[in-house]
Amino acid sequence: MLTRRHFVRTAGAGLALGGAGIGAAALELPRALPEGLRNSAMLDALPGKKPLIKLSYRPPNYETPIEYFRTAITPNDAFFVRYHLAGIPEVDAKTWKLSVGGDGANGQAEITLDELKRMPAAEVAAVNLCSGNRRGLFEPHVPGVEWGYGAMGCARWKGARLKDLLDKAGLKKEAIEILFDGADGPVSDKTPDFIKSIPTWKAIEDTTLIAYEMNGEPLPHLHGFPARLIVPGWTGTYWMKHVTSIKALTKPESSFWMNPAYRIPLGKFPLVARFTSQETAVNTPITEIVVNSLITNPLDGAGVKVGAPVTVGGIAWDGGYGINAVEVSSDGGKTWTTAPLGQDLGRFAFRTYSSTFTPTARGKQVVMARASNKIGQTQTTELIHNPAGYHHNVVHAVTLNVS
Amino acid sequence: MRAIFPVIAALAVALPAAAEEKPVELKKAPGVEKVEGNCSGCHSLDYIVMNSPFPNAALWDAEVTKMIKAFGAPISDADAKVIADYLKRNYGS
Numbered sequence: 001m002l003t004r005r006h007f008v009r010t011a012g013a014g015l016a017l018g019g020a021g022i023g024a025a026a027l028e029l030p031r032a033l034p035e036g037l038r039n040s041a042m043l044d045a046l047p048g049k050k051p052l053i054k055l056s057y058r059p060p061n062y063e064t065p066i067e068y069f070r071t072a073i074t075p076n077d078a079f080f081v082r083y084h085l086a087g088i089p090e091v092d093a094k095t096w097k098l099s100v101g102g103d104g105a106n107g108q109a110e111i112t113l114d115e116l117k118r119m120p121a122a123e124v125a126a127v128n129l130c131s132g133n134r135r136g137l138f139e140p141h142v143p144g145v146e147w148g149y150g151a152m153g154c155a156r157w158k159g160a161r162l163k164d165l166l167d168k169a170g171l172k173k174e175a176i177e178i179l180f181d182g183a184d185g186p187v188s189d190k191t192p193d194f195i196k197s198i199p200t201w202k203a204i205e206d207t208t209l210i211a212y213e214m215n216g217e218p219l220p221h222l223h224g225f226p227a228r229l230i231v232p233g234w235t236g237t238y239w240m241k242h243v244t245s246i247k248a249l250t251k252p253e254s255s256f257w258m259n260p261a262y263r264i265p266l267g268k269f270p271l272v273a274r275f276t277s278q279e280t281a282v283n284t285p286i287t288e289i290v291v292n293s294l295i296t297n298p299l300d301g302a303g304v305k306v307g308a309p310v311t312v313g314g315i316a317w318d319g320g321y322g323i324n325a326v327e328v329s330s331d332g333g334k335t336w337t338t339a340p341l342g343q344d345l346g347r348f349a350f351r352t353y354s355s356t357f358t359p360t361a362r363g364k365q366v367v368m369a370r371a372s373n374k375i376g377q378t379q380t381t382e383l384i385h386n387p388a389g390y391h392h393n394v395v396h397a398v399t400l401n402v403s
Numbered sequence: 404m405r406a407i408f409p410v411i412a413a414l415a416v417a418l419p420a421a422a423e424e425k426p427v428e429l430k431k432a433p434g435v436e437k438v439e440g441n442c443s444g445c446h447s448l449d450y451i452v453m454n455s456p457f458p459n460a461a462l463w464d465a466e467v468t469k470m471i472k473a474f475g476a477p478i479s480d481a482d483a484k485v486i487a488d489y490l491k492r493n494y495g496s
Binding site: 034035036037039040041044046047054055056057058059086136140141143144145146186187188189190191192256 | 423424425427444445446447449450451452453454455456457458462466473474475476477494
């Protein structure tokens with residue numbers, strides 16, 4: 001059965017085939033992306049948002065253009081949008097309730113938005129990064145939403161600590177995972193609902209929140225109004241939006257979005273945070289964000305002049321160990337210099353960097369940046385290929401035209 | 404699935420302000436109506452275009468199978484074959 005609510009913002013979808021898409025020509029998308037994506041992506045504004053790069057209308061998947069990453073905090077109206085399923089109701093704050101329970105809890109609790117806001121508040125600046133960010137740059141390509149560089153953002157999230165909510169129901173010591181469901185769901189009742197679990201150890205960290213504010217504003221609809229899960233350091237798949245249900249589990253959650261979805265091969269990535277109750281002999285759920293960086297200025301293909309200083313700037317981030325250093329090369333990776341870092345907004349946030357060089361010869365010049373974190377992890381120079389297209393942290397390079 | 408279309412048409416009248424989604428035009432070729440009819444109930448058709456032209460025949464077969472087996476798309480065997488053939492011919496490598 002297809003249910004009615006799903007057509008609220010999708011009426012007319014794919015039916016009237018009269019007009020071709022517009023705007024793709026105005027976008028400078030990386031040539032490494034699939035040709036079909038480069039032909040179909042366009043700038044398009046969702047309600048309340050700036051024009052972002054539309055990858056798919058329904059469910060809405062929109063990425064943030066690189067220009068918005070020149071600051072450590074990403075504006076709400078430029079923040080990327082990602083949904084798995086197209087049933088996205090507008091939640092009424094007056095009737096919304098969050099239930100807390102499960103077989104791993106001693107009791108059951110239900111709280112309203114007002115009650116959530118009256119709980120002790122915490123705030124964290126944290127990167128929300130789609131597991132598949134940069135999937136479109138995989139070679140060979142893998143199927144999925146063909147993201148470029150912008151399926152990520154960093155915001156200040158304010159809310160109640162998840163552990164305080166769990167205390168309202170009382171966790172049993174047998175509780176191994178905490179499961180989340182949101183108000184959004186599938187169009188067909190045969191499609192698995194989007195539900196996700198995290199290990200209890202991660203759930204009870206001080207920085208794991210049920211947030212109701214994003215950059216000082218009420219959480220916008222497309223970012224999970226009225227409340228969403230914040231899992232600093234971990235990829236966005238766990239950051240359940242429009243959250244309505246929290247369940248403590250004594251057995252691992254086995255539904256589609258935990259397995260086979262969102263899996264990485266065991267042993268391929270240098271990760272510390274493990275989700276042992278979900279590991280198999282061959283794979284594990286994706287967990288923490290790998291160390292990475294982006295050059296946000298100049299943009300790929302920019303023109304610069306011999307003798308005129310060029311400021312190379314951007315952002316670096318990791319899974320919460322903190323950025324140790326960003327090095328910049330202006331000769332295609334032969335030599336590197338350490339770039340001064342900008343303000344530290346905390347170990348889960350984007351960290352800006354900036355350095356300057358002066359071109360000395362006409363022609364193409366390749367600028368690169370690579371980050372390392374405080375536990376000695378660095379970006380890779382060769383893609384670590386995996387079937388689902390996760391964890392792309394190949395050193396970013398831009399080519400400048402020097403005249 | 405055929406019942407979807409009147410539903411969408413009715414809501415398009417009832418909720419004009421909500422229709423931001425612009426049409427995604429697929430290549431006109433045999434089978435396109437099966438693709439539009441079966442796929443667009445759950446997702447916009449730009450999903451197909453962005454995932455092209457890199458998939459080989461086996462990958463398009465796997466994607467169609469995934470939509471049916473993992474995501475529960477109510478597509479008949481006959482339509483599934485038409486859809487997979489269309490995707491391979493028009494959006495494959």
